[in-house]
Amino acid sequence: MEHAATTEVRPMSERTHTESAASETGATEPTASDETVLEVDGLSKYFTQGSGFFAGVSLDFDRFPPIDTEQERVKAVDDVSFEIRRGETLGLVGESGCGKSTLGRTILRLLEPTDGSIYFKGEDLADIEGGELRDKRSEMQMIFQDPQSSLDPRLKIGQIVEEPMRAHGMLDAGGREQRAKMLLEKVGLDPHHYNRHPHAFSGGQRQRVNLARALSVDPDFIVCDEPVSALDVSIQAQVLNTMEQLQEEFGLTYLFIAHDLSVIRHISDRVAVMYLGNIVELADKEELFENPQHPYTEALLESIPVPDPRKKGARGVLEGEVPSPVDPPSGCRFRTRCPKLIAPENYDLTDEKWAQTRSFMRAVKRRTFEPMPAERIRREFFDGDLPRGEAGEIVAEAIDVLPAERRRPDETAPESADGWTEATDLLLESFAQQSICARERPAYELEAEYGTAPHYAACHLHR
Amino acid sequence: MTDPLLRVENLKTQFFTDAGTVRAVDGISFEVREGEIVGLVGESGAGKSVASMSLLRLIEDPGEIVAGEITYKGETIFGLEEGPDGELREREDMLSNEEIRTQIRGNEIAVIFQDPMESLNPVFTIGGQLREFIELNRDLPKDAAKEEAIRMLREVGIPDPEQRYGEYPHQFSGGMRQRVLIAMALACEPSLIIADEPTTALDVTVEGQILELVDELQDKYDTSFLWVTHDMGVVAEICDRVNVMYLGEIVEQAPVDELFHDTKHPYTTALLNSMPRPDRTVGELEPIEGVMPEAINPPSGCRFHPRCPEAREVCQRVHPDAREVAHADGHPHRAACLKHDVFDAGYDESPPLETATQETAGVPAGGRSTGGPGGEDGATDLKDSVIEDGGEPTDGTRSDDRGETHE
Incomplete structure (x- = not known):
């Protein structure tokens, strides 16, 4: 049993968050505060395949009765643990299908977790329901990838930004309008656009509207799911800069989900790399990019085309394809493709x-x-x-x-x-x-070369 | 030097819409030589896809190639001449639609599109589609075509090709489908492959695999590529020479090393500076101000001037063409920017333009000095990248593209 990335795991109820991190990690992080905003512990999300009345029923004549109600389950997120401190940006990177978006949504309880806990400011979100959960939602917001489809085309920009405030009963009509206009200006839009419809805006501007909407209820924590990947590179830079400014001004904490390692490197304080439902490596940004310790992270970093023709190096080519999350490999999930798969001990191999x-x-x-x-x-x-x-x-x-x-x-x-x-x-x-890679699930904490934060790597090479 | 494989001169492709004429490609010239990978890069709306489709005359109504000349291996793919009554008409030596279809497309010039799912028919097997393509284009009997199809699948790295020959497109992953398309493009051993954002939809490790494959195959078959992309990383990785497009025009054309290390056009510089880097941590990104205007009503003078940090008064009036400003590696380095001496347009004496501050975003002209988004960082950022607002003598030309785009 291991707990990825967290230095300690114990019930959050025992601790008050201000004292906890400081006393246990020895107050390491100079940039972000030591207060843990979010702690995810052993979180899993499985999906059952198929739908309909008989979807979960299969025939199996080898047994009696010959009906099997065991469902094939897609293990989209499987036993993930980490924490995010106030004011920091945790980058979550991985390829399509690795479960990063599912993780983001499960954290916000937009999806029902299968197992595990999500402590938000000390309270386990996995336990609360209904109105209580609804109230919590004003403190956690989400920004989606597609600026096209995440805005209702029939509403005006002002209404869109005010909607969350209305839902949470914040302010009166006049106050909401005033706040919406203030926020539009904060995100770099013209407050006079209050009465326009989304179609009049470009992709970058729409993403700004999404930002304003997320900020309207004054959240502490925002899950950003690929917020800039649909944008052209020059527009992307504008939006990224605005997001950084807003973070500073409003003291926001981001979970920033993206597949683009360049964007992740730019925006994150710490980075978690996900592969097939697991976090395989988590470390400070500099440490992760300059001193990667998991072969999957290494392969990812080597694969990125660097915008400099003089840096044409060996292109890291990863063999094969990602296995199915229905029946993931035992032990280390990356082992079926890993260029550093460890030799089994029972043979004498050079x-x-x-x-x-x-x-x-x-x-x-x-x-x-x-x-x-x-x-x-x-x-x-x-x-x-x-x-x-x-x-x-x-x-x-x-x-x-x-x-x-x-x-x-x-x-x-x-x-x-x-x-x-x-x-x-x-x-x-x-x-x-x-191989040990198939028999045991790896989880190791290493000394970091860059910075002082612990470096978590799920690879038996560090055993 | 030998004749290039493909020569494009002053190509113009326009779309005639109710709202007006969209000058999607507006007078571009470039060449592709044998065995070269030539990049065509730009942001969305720059016209790069329209340009590449024009090469195969795959432009559909309401679009039309209205001017220019496209020559491929001495054959005229497109050319106009002046008729007796002053009308422009298609030249006699221009290939007919029939000839384009039977002789050029597939056999000589093949295309790989971004979305492999759209290029493959979902109701036929992968093998069947590939075999039919080989059968038709290479006049092989069915059995031989099948064998060839399986060989090609193995060639592009599809595991267990005999088995997968009988599978349908949906059973393949995105990367595998893209490999199938590459197999299809290569099947008739064309001399030129137009690759239109072929790796954009793929994950980075899969993209790495495909780029590696292209490198290998190119070594083996000596195929030329025209690589259309928005990704400067991919360009640096595989291209020999690069054309940078902005709003229907080629603004810079250079061998890849010069483009990145001796950049001559402010747009290219701005594009490179606005990118976050995978190989180092960048403190503050320098975005390009504003958004690309619509091709239906491009700015006067240099089309980049409303967003250009180096714009001067003359840039509003004079429209630069891409001229040779340096020579490197046996190839000209062309740039369409008046700051270079070769234009002799009086750039140095011309007063700098107060660039329309900000931004994507249509911050009102008066409201930006208060710092806009963010704290001190934001304010210094604005000062750094933008000349402070002042008299704004040239407001008229810029009001078009400041603020929102109407779509």
Whole structure:
């Protein structure tokens, strides 16, 4: 059991937030205050697949009664823990489908959490319901990605900005109008646009309206879900600058969700990297970008095209694709693609031979090569020299069951008969699943090279 | 030097709408040589997609190519001449629609679009679509075409191609679909591939994979690319030469290293400065003031002058074309900015323009000095990047594009 990123986990009820962080982390963060605004602990969100009356029912004739009501569940967010301090921006970055938006929405209770706790100023949001939750919502707001569809085209800008205030019964009509106009000016719009409709505005301006609306109820915490990714780069810079200014002026705390690492690097104080429902690394911005400790973070950073032709380096190319969140890999979720998958301890493999075995295993699994004679496989993958001992025997066995020649296109042999599946199973069982990466879920806290905040990395290389 | 593969001269493409004529592409010239990757970059609305589609004459009503010349391997894809009664008419040597379809598209010039889901038919298998394409364009019998299709799928890195040959587009991930499109584009071994934002919809690691693939394939087949994108990172990564577009025009044209390290046009500079960087932490971004005006009613003079930090009075009057301002690497470095001596437009003597302060956002002309959004940081930012407001002698020209865009 591990708790990602949090230095300590205990019921928030025990603590008053002002004293807590200071006493325990030794008051490390100079920029943000030490008060924890939000603490997420073991948060999970699973979705059941399919909908409809019989969606969750499947037939299984091996048992009695032959009906299975177990549902396949998509583990969009799985046991995530972290905290955000007042006034800071936590960047949450990951590729599409990693669960970052789901996490953002679950934190605001726009989605029902499956498990875990969300402490907002010491109160567990996962426990409260109805009116109480509604009241809390005025302190937490959200900004969405698409400035087009997040504004009601029939309403005027003024009404849009006033709506949350109306919903929470803030001020009287005159006061709301005055505040809306003040906010429009704060976000860099003309207060005279109060009576215009959203269609008269460009994408960047609409995102400013969204900002004004979110600010209207004077929240402490805003979840920003890809707020600038639909904008052109020059407009993006304007909106990012405004967001920073507003943060300073109103003392806001942001959870900033984005897929763009450049934007994340610009706006964040600390950064969390997400992969397949887990946070794999969390550290201070400088530390994360300059001293990444998780192979997935490294791969992400290497993949970004740098806007400088003189920095053309090795383009980090990650093998394969993200596995399905319905049945994620055991242990470390990144292990099926990890270029640094750790060799299983029960074989005596040199680094070189393990690297060869690993790439052979993955090539077989993905069938990336044409069927070829055993001799050629040995030569191409192993320099003609199989690993020694038991490992070598397993590899030899796998090579034996692989087809040596390509089927003719018209020949339709059943899929299982061609040896690929057998070889894949053998290799995965013998190697991938024996690795510590498959057997234990990693969670390590490291010394940071940059800054003083703890550096969390979910990778067994740091064991 | 040998003739370029593709030469575009003074191309103009316009859309005739009820609201007026949209000059989406307004007199651009560029070349693509053999084995080169040439970038066409700009923000949305710059006209880069229209420009690339014009090359294959894929412009549909109400759009029309109204002027210019497009030459590909000595063949005229588009060309006009003056008829006997002074009317412009299509030149005789211009390829007919039929010829464009059978000889050029696919065989000679292929296209890869941004959204692979839209380019693939959802009700046919991936393999079937690829095979049919090869069958038709290369006159191969069905079996051979299938074999070739599977070979191409493997070539672009699709695992287990025999199996996936029979699957439908929705069973492929975005990156895999983009690979299929690359396979399709390469299947007829074209000399030029127009790639229209091919990696924009993809995740960064997948984008890395695709860029790597393009690099490999380009080495192998020596295909030229015209790479249309808004992403300066991708440009730096793969392009040999770059054309920067702003509002229908090419404002700068240079080899990639010069573009980034010896930038000659203020728009390119501003674009580079407004980007957050993945490789270093930038304290304060310098956004470009305002938004790009509509191509239906472009500003007078230099089209960038209302947003340009270096704009002077002369920039409102004189419309610069892209001229050679330096020479590097055997290629001209062109820029359309009057500050360069070659224009001799009196830029140095011309009084600086008080740039319309701010902004996207239509802060009212009088209301901005109070600091607008933010605290002290905001105020200094405004002073740094914008010349303080003062007399504003030239307000008239700028009122158009200050503030909101009407869509």
